[in-house]
Amino acid sequence: MIRDASPRSRATFRRLVVFNLRHMVISPVFLVLVPSMSVLVWMTLTTSGLPTMGDLFNESVLFAAGMGATMFAVTTFPALREVRHSEPLALPLSPGARMAALALAAITITTALMGAFMTVFVLTAPAPIAGTPQPAAFAGVFVIGWCGPLGAVASALWTRSYAPLIALGLLVPLYLGSSLLAMSTRADVIVNRMGAVFTLGLQPLPLTYPDTLATALLYLTHAVLSVLLTSLLILAVRRRPRFLRPVALGAVGLAGFCLFGVHTHAENEYSYDVLTANARPRTPSTDTCEVRDGLTYCPLPGYASWVEAWHTDLAPVLEALPDDVPLPTVWQANLTRRADVMVHPPRDGIVLSEHWIVEDEHYRSLVRSELAAHALGLPLPRGTEYPGVGQARTVVAAWLVTLGEGLDADEELRSAEWTLMDHGTDLDDLRLTHAVLSLPDEHVAAVVTEHWDTLAAPETDTAVLAERLGLSLEGPEAIPAPDWRRSLFEREWVTDEGYRPPWGY
């Protein structure tokens, strides 16, 4: 680009980069669009108490797309200054070098913005980011962000007009507007497909987060090839020197072919079907596991903070269990890399998906429910029909599930009833569960610990538990009917013989 690469020309090039940097950063377009886009992306962040590298990656990709579009707008103006206004001035630095200086300045700004975003994300995260960082994957995200300013340079060279910027300015609101208007209409399909194309552009590979070196390198290669393709197109549309056009067009073809190859390879190696087909069973010997209060956790690499957070919720349940109760192993699963535990679920294990959010009471009660079921020997409900109806251990499991951290009365009832739904229930089970929840936890815990062997036995019915707790299911002192207004159940679900709930467990 700098044909006469004398120290003087290099110094001029550097000064021009700095000049462009300063002018872009103080331009009204930058001052309006960058904060707006940052706020918009920040508002759409999926906040989690346990953010993962996948979260950071996905949010960074979204930010890269937003900032790429913003920097496209910011860079278009000085790019047109170069192609429209500066070419005939016969200046020492060639038009190509001037454009390269502009592109470098714009890329520097984009990189700084994206770096700032990632830094703020990490620094404001409520816990250390879980997972193994893959620098190559994040380098790929930076490269995606660079497509914006490089695209502006390319479109300015190509069209010498503001038309691409106007098109982008119209397209984004049009897309957002049509997304809203098309909801619940047939046009929704078109909008969804547009969205799919957009997503494919940002994350073209079948990897939610490239969390191994191999997948990260694949992602980076894809991003670099995309930028290379854009850059070669810039060269191809330039008129001088003439020999460059066929060379650039040939290179565009080659880069396109390589890009296609990367796609094909990714599809062949990392699609869901391939991952599940290649899944291998996990054992404590293949993983780094950690024992907390007798419970073994086998997290994915880098997920130490995850163990602490989930254990905080499970600890009260463990405390209520007798010491000699056999406990399951808690496995963490990740669909992209470890389909293993999903495809080969371990017998005495609880499988926690990476995507389960610890703040979400639904997921927390699911895990507590599985722990309680394992402790009480309740068969896992999936694929079985009402294995726990009328059994004392079902109600005990429902009570154990309510021992999670910081639950209010409604959440306790909901958690208990979800457990009843999993294992099946009748009216007595439901009445007793409501009554147990109104008793002090210390009293219930003492009875459960003292009579654990009896209550955990499948043949022990609900009446036994009621009696041990000093309650009665029949007679003048009988427990009242459940409060149907607060309950997730409806009367006929537990009173009609042969009734099956609509969700059909």
Added chain:
Amino acid sequence: MTTTSPRNGVRARGLVRTYGTRRALDGVDLDLGPGVTGLLGRNGAGKTTLLRCLATDLEATDGELSVLGRDPERAAERTEIRRRLGYLPQNPSFYPHFTTFGLLDYMAVLKERGGRRERHDEVRRALRRVDLYDRRHTRLRRLSGGMRQRLGLAAALLGDPHLLLLDEPTIGLDPEQRIRFRDLVSELAVHSTVLLSTHQIEDVAALCRRVLVLDQGRVIFDGTPAALIARARGRVWEQGTRPPRNVTSWRLADGRHRVLVPEGVHNPDSDERVPVEPSLEDAYLLLTGAVPR
């Protein structure tokens, strides 16, 4: 390109530039040194093409050209020429979103004018030279045509160029600014070579020690303004009656006619016909055969 020019001059031999089949420059021979040279010619005579070739913005189709002792066809030498060149193109189109200071700062960066402080000092000086310092924060889109022209001149003057090529620099300038412009260019021409392409003959008369007249891509006159005027002596008249159609003439404010009689054309005798001292404009019009009727 074997010809060489002095380190602060221009030399062209048989310079040709074609656009398709049209020859905009048709064998121009030229030697320029320090001082102001006026470049006159009708529209389409090839003035702008010549300036663009000298400014290395356009490649010559044929001929030999040396600018400031360097060959503009060689990339490295072209860069050296551009480092020492001040070029104001015709109707310069500057980026409208710049402020006047921003534009000159940008141009100063591109003209390799040192560090930031040094550069900004020079930009302020240039703005003062063209009387635009008070407008340094004004965006270009808010400037009048004359102000933009002065700004273009300031941009061309940045870095005290050895060769200054000015294409119609005084268009849109008011009389006061034109006087200032002449003063500025005269000052520069002490050490630099200035080629001034213009239709403002009075600027040439006031500034130039030498005049080139181009017609259909050829140099048809190369000499001093006095020599050009001398060629017209005895062929400029003022008279009360309208002259024949084949003679260049125009009506004056007092109702009389100024008549330019080309060589070989007969202007019939008239009692009230008075010979007058030709101006540079008369001489130019006689040379190019322009008929302003």
